[in-house]
Amino acid sequence: MDRQIPDLRLIKIFVGLCLLSLSPALRAHTEGVGAGGFFSGVMHPISGLDHVLAMVAVGIWGAALGRPLLWALPVTFPLLMVGGGVLGIAGVPLPFVEHGIAASVVVLGLAILAAWRAPVPIALAVVGFFGVLHGYAHGLELPESAAPAQYAAGFVISTGLLHLTGIALGALHNLPKGREVLRAGGAAIAAAGVWILSGMPGVV
């Protein structure tokens, strides 16, 4: 074990940056924190159960698959999400987006439940495809928001943090009984996805 004592300079820099983030100077553009601004963007992925479950599932699945997918899945998702976001901003019609988002919850949940050791290209393709659908949904709302730049930054960061949450939960994988807990979590995610999907028009 190579336990290191944290460098005092790093702690000072960290504390300094934390204090700087509290500066009232950062309130110069108040439109960025109101409706349609940064916090609206942050809240958009968090406020929808389908988005939350899918993002967390991406992180858990990546952690369960190990390197390189541990980081490749959370990297692929936002890169492909942008493609979908651009389609949404451009107003390109894409059918069954909401159904696809709900299906992403089911598929990713099942992948965790089954401990699917998907080959790297397949795992990237699955996550990338769903990333396009999630990005499209975000992109559709972008031009209508009051501060689209802040909104976009907010939802990208929020999405990334949900992935990191999933990766952190995926660390259970290394604990005794951790795999069983994660697979049970995958079952719960898939079940929630089926419930979301069943509530959509034209499904049941």
Added chain:
Amino acid sequence: MTLAAGVLAHDPALAHEAFGGGKPLFSGAAHLLTSPLSLAAMVGLLASMADAKDPWPIIAGAIAGTLAAVGVMLSEALAYWTGPAGAILVGLVAVAGPKPVPWAMAALSCAAGLSAGSSAQLDVPTWPAALGAGTVVFITTAAGLAAFDALPASARLQSAVAMARRITGAWVVAIGALLGALAVKMGTL
């Protein structure tokens, strides 16, 4: 730096209300710190150059800071996609995670600085405001890269940093591309 941050965090440090003659300087810094694209470019630069060793933190900070000041002054003249393009470039490099090469680090510092400065969106660019923006970019880049350089040589920590910079790079690309698409749609940032 902690002391300086504490002073700035104090109530009288209002960007648009205080500092009298220093107002444009502070305004330039505040505009840069409240622009998502400027912040994305700065974070992307840190992620793309996390392997840089001394003296590159200072060199990169100086280059990026200077180009940020130039970017602020030329923001009206530069194409509106300059900012997003710079952020996407540094983000992609962070995702790829190549070994640091001097000419590439200089080029990345130029791109990120220009991107950050041109995206600061000052209504009336002035040299004091450009100086304020450039100073913020210089301090952030130099301090951030120096902090990476000072990290303990723990294999686990280095591995975590390598992973974090790739993920952060993807976020930067996403923000840059989305704002670029918006800029194209609206004709401006």
